[in-house]
């Protein structure tokens with residue numbers, strides 16, 4: 008009998024690799040994370056599910072036809088490639104289409120299981136009509152629009168904890184009252200232009216665990232209580248880590264896991280489903296980035312167990 012160890016599904020595809028070779032973005036991290044989850048038995052093969060590529064229709068709810076065509080045909084201009092900051096390849100296009108399909112699937116699964124995790128995605132710098140900062144398609148925006156179009160949800164919150172501001176997501180949803188965007192980030196960092204989220208929590212350089220958690224968690228709690236979303240999409244960047252090469256904050260691995268767990272507890276105790284995505288992570292040692300992402304899955308698993316114990320401990324009626 009096929010076994011599973013997780014109370015939710017992990018979404019992964021072998022072609023998630025962005026095909027970047029030697030680059031500050033470790034595009035082998037998707038494969039390494041998948042391997043680590045299996046090796047350490049955090050997940051079993053039966054917990055893992057492969058996504059389909061997002062459809063053109065899915066993409067066009069967020070992105071312009073012109074941008075999608077350029078990505079499909081490899082006809083980006085030199086300035087568009089400069090903004091994207093990664094080389095274009097057919098493998099890159101395939102990977103971001105699959106990542107978007109993965110975030111759609113994670114959203115759908117989370118609505119049934121309470122949680123689901125895409126082992127890619129969180130490409131929050133992608134705008135409707137261009138890519139930026141390693142992000143070609145905004146998978147989380149695509150997933151939310153798909154769930155809304157299917158009438159599976161009305162309102163969604165995006166909690167973006169990547170060290171960099173979630174500029175693309177904030178811009179895409181700027182005039183949409185059905186989506187609440189929250190970004191906690193290092194103010195003095197990329198991107199230079201930060202279109203306002205519904206709630207921005209800009210932090211100084213060098214912030215440590217305690218200050219970070221005491222800024223983030225009360226803000227998430229208040230946002231959930233006031234906005235009452237039908238789903239929470241979590242952009243779980245590993246780059247607020249103290250040894251990140253592109254980040255200037257000083258969170259520890261245990262602080263980052265407490266961050267994940269804290270957000271998940273706030274959502275799940277309110278019965279709000281959570282779909283997680285990876286986003287950035289540029290630690291000097293790629294093992295650290297992988298560990299931080301794996302801890303997000305562990306945190307979700309621990310919170311799912313807490314919620315289920317609480318439900319089982321409730322008096323019978």
Ligand SMILES: [Zn+2]
Nearest residue numbers: 169170171287
């Ligand atoms: Zn980042």
